[in-house]
Amino acid sequence: MRFTALPSLLHLLPALSIFLDLQGVWGKPISHLSKCKLAQYPGPSNPSFETGDLTGWHVLSGTAFGNGSVTAQTSYWGGSFNQKGKYFVDSFVASGDPAIGQLRSDSFLASSYLSFLIGGGYDPVNLYVGLVRDSDGTLLKSQTGMNDEALVRVIWDTSAWAGQDVHLLVYDNNSGSSWAHINIDDVRTGCKALQDDNGLTFTVFGEANQPAAGSSSSCTLYAADPVRPQYHYSPYQGWINDPAGLIQWNGQHHLFSQFYPDAPLWGPMHWAHATSSDAVHWAERPVALYPPYPDNPQDTSGRWTGSAVKDAQNQLHILFTDFTDLALHPGSTEQVVSAATSSDGTSFLLYSQNPVIGTVPAGSSNGFRDPKVFQDPTDNSWKMVVGSGEGSQGKVHLYRSTDLVSWTYVGVLFEGDGSTGSMFECPNFFPLGDKWVLFYGGRSLGWFEVGSYNGTSFISETSGLLDAGPDSYAMQWYKDASGRNLAITWLGNWPTSKWPSRLNGWAGQQSITRELFIRPDGGLGSRPIPELVSLEQPASAKVWTQKKIGNTAVVLGQTTTARLRLTIDTASSTATSFSIHLFASSAESVLVSYNFAARLLTLDTSNAGYGQTGQWQPIVAPGSDGKLSLDIFLDHSTLEIFSSDGVVTSMRVYPRYQESQDIKIEASGQVVFDSISLTPLESSWC
Ligand SMILES: *[C@@H]1O[C@H](CO)[C@@H](O)[C@H](O)[C@H]1NC(C)=O
Ligand SMILES: *[C@@H]1O[C@H](CO)[C@@H](O)[C@H](O)[C@H]1NC(C)=O
Ligand SMILES: *[C@@H]1O[C@H](CO)[C@@H](O)[C@H](O)[C@H]1NC(C)=O
16 A cells, blocks of 8 residues: 655654663552652643743744644644643644754753643654753753544653753754644643642653664563554564565465564665564564665655465565655656565575566556465466556556466456445455455555456455554465465555654554455454464463343453453343443543344444544344354553454554553443453563
8 A cells, every 4th residue: 555645754863762761660660650750850830831821931043833823723624632631732733843942941850750732743853842951061861752632642761860950951953844843731840740730640751662673672671661562463673564475375374564674664664574484473574574775765766565485496475566756766667576586485586587576557547556366366467456546446456477477457356335435455366265355445444355267357245444543454364385365464554644653653553364255144244263372371261150240330451461251141131232341441431332132342432542532333233042252352552353244343542541450341231241251462572
């Protein structure tokens, strides 16, 4: 897939820093709460701008800051600003994005901890909130924004400078016209930096905890990051999107990802590479493909999404979209299909005669990308689907080859009616049972079509959403050595601007490995692969059988890395509905509720923290025996809900508070659970 709105802030970045000193400490509020008492001094004056102006703050230069940049706005196009109190500072409001300037606080004595709310553009060099030592002007710490307006709390351990005179510097030297401003609010010091006024402990953002490329410290550093998934693949730093090149080859599962290592933003695409013997525990491998012009960060040319097969020489054979930045290379073809091979599964050689498809077929004005190759049993040839579209209608092109090198255009395999998007990205096509399945991305969502195929022509019979939640896109299918149809999907925050993990240096993750099947209603279903039990800690599991739950909430446990399985006897239940609270505390929760009469599952994140807010409502049906099972995976910032009929609902969530770990159930009436189990899951990186 591609990104149509290119970030304007591509530039060379300094190496992202590593905070080894904090490893294993973050995430344990108690040790912080004793350490915070060691040095507590008042912070800067007017710390939350509640005077409604810059009293106590000083404009050092420029026009980006002034009394007019103190604002009481409460919402923007993407939701609520989440300021504390009435006012906050936004360097956009007074004079727009291009204005630059510097604002400093009064001086104060550094405490053990300092925290503040930050929003605005991502540009570590030119846009940040910094802590400066008065005596020598040293910039001790700095934090840039996330390319979102909403404010997220950053917490710094400032104990190394405790008692020294310091000030905050709000620095906007980005004169661009997009994401060239910074927002700040509610500076807090000492123990107050760690807890809100009700005594809840803030989630720690802004301590990067990134391992070096290829290092073995992922286990502890990932564990120290409160939003880093512990058993899902995420990049050690930078950005990932589409999973690509999925294959089981010589026993190993290979997962490649669209990757930009230099910033947690989309950029010139690399192929990150990970391998696994069980499709659960992934190990980071060297980057497989690099963009063609890596020395020029302004050049967005890159190696876009593609697929992998085993060729006749038992080589790993990759076919991918070669994207050329036409602004820098006028006259080129923007999107062509190229190939690369590997005989050792580690180093990849670009095919000397690239591209293998250099001419875009007619009727493809919206794009031509994401080749997915499969073996076609109808004529024993290689076939390839490529995403495309023209006007308001997405489409999928079909190609044929016998040697993976020379490709013949067959025709248009499928054309949408416009309702699922004008450009179909990441198409996949394969037989499943006695049906053929096509799925693709469009309108920021994944769509499936189940139907019949005769070697050239596909007729869809049943269609629907691949995932009922908002955060799954660019799913890729592969058939493993045992013949299972598996899939992994990108879990980004694609429909929104909310990417809080950017504060920790990374963005994007892949789903757990799922097995695909045809649902009882003819749609495409997903279920977690059985190998995931290897993450379970059965000795710590809590199990209930024949458990009846009514109007009094039952707390099952406190955790954010776990598997919660429930089987409901709908025939014996008299309740109209029940609700499961996840990532819950007195301040916030993710609500998963079920309405028996409507068979409606509702995922509600209206009050779930820093992430996207909303409601998603798939129909989820009990089996013919009246039983309905939910298999729920929680992983720090990830939620995947698999229901027994094959519907999956995925979402990224970012609780504000460390206490938001409760898992509890309540009902309107009585619900009979045949069984409930809550099982902690281990990190797959340790
Ligand atoms: C902001 O307004 C206050 C009160 O009118 C004034 O004293 C101060 O100089 C102003 N600050 C700036 C930076 O304009
Ligand atoms: C501020 O930005 C300008 C224009 O990009 C650049 O030339 C200058 O070096 C920057 N200033 C600092 C102190 O980085
Ligand atoms: C496949 O179906 C299409 C549409 O019905 C038809 O035109 C074509 O001849 C069929 N091809 C084969 C190989 O049966």
